Amino acid sequence: xxxxxxxxxxxxxxxxxxxxxxxxxxxxxxxxxxxxxxxxxxxxxxxxxxxxxxxxxxxxxxxxxxxxxxxxxxxxxxxxxxxxxxxxxxxxxxxxxxxxxxxxxxxxxxxxxxxxxxxxxxxxxxxxxxxxxxxxxxxxxxxxxxxxxxxxxxxxxxxxxxxxxxxxxxxxxxxxxxxxxxxxxxxxxxxxxxxxxxxxxxxxxxxxxxxxxxxxxxxxxxxxxxxxxxxxxxxxxxxxxxxxxxxxxxxxxxxxxxxxxxxxxxxxxxxxxxxxxxxxxxxxxxxxxxxxxxxxxxxxxxxxxxxxxxxxxxxxxxxxxxxxxxxxxxxxxxxxxxxxxxxxxxxxxxxxxxxxxxxxxxxxxxxxxxxxxxxxxxxxxxxxxxxxxxxxxxxxxxxxxxxxxxxxxxxxxxxxxxxxxxx
Numbered sequence: 153x154x155x156x157x158x159x160x161x162x163x164x165x166x167x168x169x170x171x172x173x174x175x176x177x178x179x180x181x182x183x184x185x186x187x188x189x190x191x192x193x194x195x196x197x198x199x200x201x202x203x204x205x206x207x208x209x210x211x212x213x214x215x216x217x218x219x220x221x222x223x224x225x226x227x228x229x230x231x232x233x234x235x236x237x238x239x240x241x242x243x244x245x246x247x248x249x250x251x252x253x254x255x256x257x258x259x260x261x262x263x264x265x266x267x268x269x270x271x272x273x274x275x276x277x278x279x280x281x282x283x284x285x286x287x288x289x290x291x292x293x294x295x296x297x298x299x300x301x302x303x304x305x306x307x308x309x310x311x312x313x314x315x316x317x318x319x320x321x322x323x324x325x326x327x328x329x330x331x332x333x334x335x336x337x338x339x340x341x342x343x344x345x346x347x348x349x350x351x352x353x354x355x356x357x358x359x360x361x362x363x364x365x366x367x368x369x370x371x372x373x374x375x376x377x378x379x380x381x382x383x384x385x386x387x388x389x390x391x392x393x394x395x396x397x398x399x400x401x402x403x404x405x406x407x408x409x410x411x412x413x414x415x416x417x418x419x420x421x422x423x424x425x426x427x428x429x430x431x432x433x434x435x436x437x438x439x440x441x442x443x444x445x446x447x448x449x450x451x452x453x454x455x456x457x458x459x460x461x462x463x464x465x466x467x468x469x470x471x472x473x474x475x476x477x478x479x480x481x482x483x484x485x486x487x488x489x490x491x492x493x494x495x496x497x498x499x500x501x502x503x504x505x506x507x508x509x510x511x512x513x514x515x516x517x518x519x520x521x522x523x524x525x526x527x528x529x530x531x532x533x534x535x536x537x538x539x540x541x542x543x544x545x546x547x548x549x550x551x552x553x554x555x556x557x558x559x560x561x562x563x564x565x566x567x568x569x570x571x572x573x574x575x
Contacts, residue, residue, distance in 0.1 A: 154178055154179055155179075155180060157179050157228055157229050157332075157336065158179065158180045158181075158182070158226055158227045158228055158229070159172075159175045159179050159180070159181045159182070159227060159229045159230075159231065159336075160181075160182045160183075160184055160224035160227035160229070160230045160231070161175070161181065161182070161183045161184065161231050161233060162184050162185075162224075162230060162231065162232045162233065162234065162252050162255070162256065163184075163185060163232060163233040163234040163235075163248075163252065163270075164183045164184070164185040164187075164190055164191070164194060164217070164233075165190075165201065165233065165235065166201050166203055166306050166308050166410070166480065167233040167269055167304040167306050168183065168185075168231075168233035168269075169183065169194070169199060169201065169203055169204055170203050170204055170306065170314070170315045171231065171233065171269070171315065171340075172212075172215055173204050173208055173209065173212050173215060174315055174316065174340040175336075175339075175340060176212040176213070176214045176215035177212070177214075177339075177340070178339045178340065179214070179336075179339075180214050181212075181214060181215045181216075182215075182216050182217075182218060182223060182224045182227060183215060183216070183217045183218070184217075184218055184219070184221065184223070184224050185217070185219060186219060187219075188219050191217045191218065191219050194209065194217045195217050197209040197210050200479065200508060201308070201479065201480070202309070202478070202479055203306070203308070221255055221258070221259060222259075224259070225259045225261075227264075228261070228263060228264050228265065229264070229265045229267065229336065230256050230260075230264065230265070230266045230267065231267045231268075231269060231302075232249070232252045232253070232256065232266065232267065232268050232269065232270060232281075233269045233270060233304065234248040234249055234251075234252045234270055235248055235270070235410060235482075236248065236249055236270045236271050236272055236414075236418070237410070237414060237483075238414055238417045238418075242417045242437075243417070243421060244272070244273060244276075244417065244418050244421055246272075246276070246280065248270075249268075249270055249272070249276075249280075249281060250284060253281045253284040253285055253288075254284060254288055256285065257284055257285045257286075257287070257288025257289045258288055258289070260285060260288075260289035260291055260297055261297075262291065262296045262297065263296075263297065264297045265297065265298050265299070265300060265324075265329055265332065265333070266281075266285060266297065266298075266299050266300070267299070267300040267301065267302055267333065268281055268299070268300070268301050268302075269301075269302050269303060269304045270304070271303060271304070271358050271359065271362075271411065271414070271415050271418065272355055272418060273355065273359065273418040273419060273421055273422035274352045274355045274356040274359070274419075274422055275352055275355070275422065276355065277299060277301045277351050277355060278293075278299070278325070278351055278352070281299070282299050282325075285297070285299070293325060294325050294326050298324060298325045298326055298328070298329040299324070299325045299329075299351070300322065300323060300324040300325070300329055300330075300333045300351075301322075301323045301324075301351045301354045301355060302320060302321060302322045302323070302333070302337065302354070303321055303354060303355070303357065303358030303361075304358075305318045305319075305320075305321075305358075305361075308409070308410075308475065308478045308480045309475060309476070309477045309478030309479075309480070315340070315341070316340065316341060316342045316343070317342060317343050318341075318343055319341070319343045319344055319345070319346050320337045320341040320343070320344070320345045320346070321345075321346050321348050321354050321357060321358070322334060322337055322345050322346070322347055322348065322354070323347070323348040323349075323350060323351040323353065323354035324351070325351065330347060334347060356419075358415070359415050359416070359418050359419040360419070361415075362411045362412045362414075362415040362416070363415060363416040363419055363433055363436075365402075365412050366407060366412045366413070366415075366416050366433075366436055366437065366440060367432065367433065367436040368400060368402040369402050369403075369404070369405065369407055369412070369440060370407075370435070370436035370437075370439040370440050371402070371436075372386070372390070372402045372403055372404040372405075373404045373405070373439050373440060373443050373446075374439055375389070375390075375404065376404035376575055377446065380450070385568055385574075386404060386575070387403065387564045387568070387574065388568065390402075390403060403563075403564060404443075404575050405443070405562060405563060405575065406443055406444055406447070406474075406484075406485035406486065406535075406562065407440040407443070407485065408474035408475070408482070408483040408484045408485040408486075409474040409475060409480065409482060409483055409484075410480070410482045410483060413440065413483050413485075414483065416433050416436070416437050417437070419433060420433055420434060420437070443485070444485045444486075444488035444489050444492070445488070445492065447489055447562060447575065448488075448489055448492040448493065450560075450573065450575075451489075451493075451531075451533060451560050452496065454531075454558060454560060454572065454573045455530075455531060455558070458556070458558050458572070459556075460530050460531065460556070460558070462493070462496045462497065462498050463496070463497045463498070464497060464498070464499060465498045465499065465530045465531060466498075466499050466501070466528060466529045466530045466531075466554075467493055467498045467499065467500045467501070467529060467530065467531045467532075467533060468500075468501050468502075468503065468521075468524075468525075468528075468529040468531070468532045468533070468552055469486065469489070469490055469500060469501070469502045469503070469533045469535050470503055470504070470532060470533065470534050470535060470536065470538075470541050470549075471486060471503075471504050471534070471535040471536020471537070471538055471541065472484060472486050472487070472490075472502050472504040472507045472512060472516075472518070472520070472535070472536065473486075473504060473506050473507050473536055473538075474486075475536065476536055476537040476538050476539070476563075477506065477538055477539055478506060479506045479507060479508055481507060481508070481511055481512065481515060481516075486535045486536065487516050487518075489533070489535065490502060490516075490518070501521050501525070501529070502518050502520055502521060503520065503521040503523075503524060504520060504536065504538070505538065505540050506538055507520060524551075524552050525552060526551055526552060527551070527552070527553070527554055528552060528553075528554065529552050529553050529554065529557055530553070530554060530556075530557050530558070531553075531557055531558045531559070531560060532549055532550075532552055532553060532557065532558075532559050532560070533560050533562065534549070534559065534560065534561040534562055534563055534565050534566070534571075535562050535563070536563065537563040537564075537565050541565060542565055545566070546559075546566055546567075546570040546571075549566070558572040558573070559571040559572050559573075560572065560573050560574070561573070561574035561575070562574070562575045563575075
């Protein structure tokens with residue numbers, strides 16, 4: 153163990169916990185979170201996000217968890233990994249970042265390093281976070297303490313592209329801190345560390361990574377709308393175009409989660425603040441924001457063409473999480489589809505073996521089905537491509553339908569001839 157540094161991870165979600173486990177292999181590490189239930193489960197070696205296993209938590213002998221801010225005063229490297237969502241107007245919601253900065257500022261000491269991993273707009277770390285640290289602590293940046301920025305690249309549910317296997321971007325406010333952070337992160341990142349030229353460059357790079365994906369998906373979503381009018385199967389078009397070596401095989405669908413549907417708004421906000429209104433990024437966001445309503449419209453049309461009246465229609469929605477094989481419900485767009493169908497007086501059941509029952513009830517007021525009903529539904533909506541649904545196959549899914557029921561596939565889980573309609 154290297155005891156030159158004691159590391160405190162502030163925020164123990166999808167990003168913070170894997171980071172804490174990794175650092176604890178080499179340094180004394182303390183995980184801090186204000187959520188008492190979260191800390192309690194971690195102390196019992198359980199992780200509801202499924203990003204770490206019970207065995208990994210048990211083996212992290214140099215890792216402790218706390219909800220008491222005073223327990224992390226002995227750390228000299230603070231890494232902040234709190235969420236950075238948007239508000240109802242799609243403007244950056246920085247209150248979690250502000251709260252974390254205030255907390256760390258209250259215990260900051262000379263010589264400490266504060267690193268931010270939360271996604272922000274370019275300039276936020278130095279112009280916003282550092283100012284809070286200075287104000288609360290009474291210390292001066294780059295004289296008494298320093299800061300760094302290392303954007304998280306966690307892909308929830310992905311067991312191949314993990315913390316250790318993804319190149320880590322790191323930036324800092326001075327050269328000495330750059331070297332220190334390079335050494336720290338190199339210990340835990342097998343893929344290596346890339347030192348960005350400045351904190352603003354690192355902040356912008358993070359926002360651009362997810363904005364690029366958002367725009368590519370928006371292109372496919374627009375193709376889906378366009379080809380539907382032409383009577384062409386979009387997924388067959390993508391499959392065919394993918395035979396060219398440099399074609400990027402993105403697929404249409406709902407864009408949710410904590411990154412792709414959020415980060416572009418941070419970039420848009422900063423750009424507008426700087427005097428330029430980004431047109432392409434904004435258009436892509438508008439297209440992706442409209443997809444849940446587009447799915448509902450197509451689904452209702454298919455019901456009508458199949459002589460199924462939406463009022464009292466029994467509809468099974470398979471999947472609630474924002475992506476496949478992951479329990480994360482943040483910013484899931486499936487809920488918008490469910491709500492719209494409910495407004496039309498359809499009787500909607502939701503089945504998702506990955507989603508947490510308590511969270512589904514708490515966040516959305518939805519009581520998840522515990523098992524699949526047979527020969528019961530007028531329609532099945534395949535919303536999330538969980539492996540369990542793919543394993544069910546056409547026969548397993550159609551067994552839930554009544555004699556004249558239909559299957560609508562948002563995610564292309566089944567072949568085109570196995571469903572009645574797909575996006």
